Amino acid sequence: MIRNLKLVQYNNYCKQKRVVAKLHEKVANQRRDFLHKLSNRIANDYDVVCIEDLNMKAMGQCLNLGKSVFDNGWGMFTSFLNYKLEDKGKVLVKVGKWYPSSKTCSVCGYEKEELSLNEREWECPNCHTIHDRDMNAAINIKRQGLHMLGYDENRGAHGDSSLILSTVVLLSEKPPLL
Numbered sequence: 001m002i003r004n005l006k007l008v009q010y011n012n013y014c015k016q017k018r019v020v021a022k023l024h025e026k027v028a029n030q031r032r033d034f035l036h037k038l039s040n041r042i043a044n045d046y047d048v049v050c051i052e053d054l055n056m057k058a059m060g061q062c063l064n065l066g067k068s069v070f071d072n073g074w075g076m077f078t079s080f081l082n083y084k085l086e087d088k089g090k091v092l093v094k095v096g097k098w099y100p101s102s103k104t105c106s107v108c109g110y111e112k113e114e115l116s117l118n119e120r121e122w123e124c125p126n127c128h129t130i131h132d133r134d135m136n137a138a139i140n141i142k143r144q145g146l147h148m149l150g151y152d153e154n155r156g157a158h159g160d161s162s163l164i165l166s167t168v169v170l171l172s173e174k175p176p177l178l
């Protein structure tokens with residue numbers, strides 16, 4: 001009797017396990033689908049996309065969130081984006097993860113010494129602009145990415161434009177050329 005009960009419990013456990021695995025698969029498919037749609041839209045709408053070359057694994061660890069929180073969704077997203085842009089002769093620029101995009105003032109260029117992760121807003125001590133952390137970082141990443149392509153916002157493009165549209169720039173190992 002007890003043996004049978006154990007068998008039933010074990011069968012239920014197996015059934016549950018299959019249900020959970022199916023759910024995981026469904027969620028993973030939905031997310032992949034979402035990332036395909038998002039990267040498609042971005043690749044259609046923009047000629048050059050500048051992103052920060054984040055190390056999500058290290059970030060997960062330092063935020064103490066664990067690897068499963070990200071499940072490398074960012075890695076999947078950037079690889080989709082990369083090949084979709086490339087297919088269209090467009091460019092994905094990865095700005096090195098050491099570039100201080102968050103703590104550099106996008107208005108005057110002042111670089112703050114410290115900016116903790118919970119500071120979502122900060123005031124530049126030099127020009128007193130109040131920054132939204134993410135918006136400020138995005139402006140800097142765009143500027144830095146275009147700079148890496150040899151494009152200057154103020155002066156317009158220079159250099160060989162065919163080169164600009166055919167090269168995927170991966171300079172994460174090198175310091176930005178300022």
Ligand SMILES: [Zn+2]
Nearest residue numbers: 105108124127
């Ligand atoms: Zn400033």
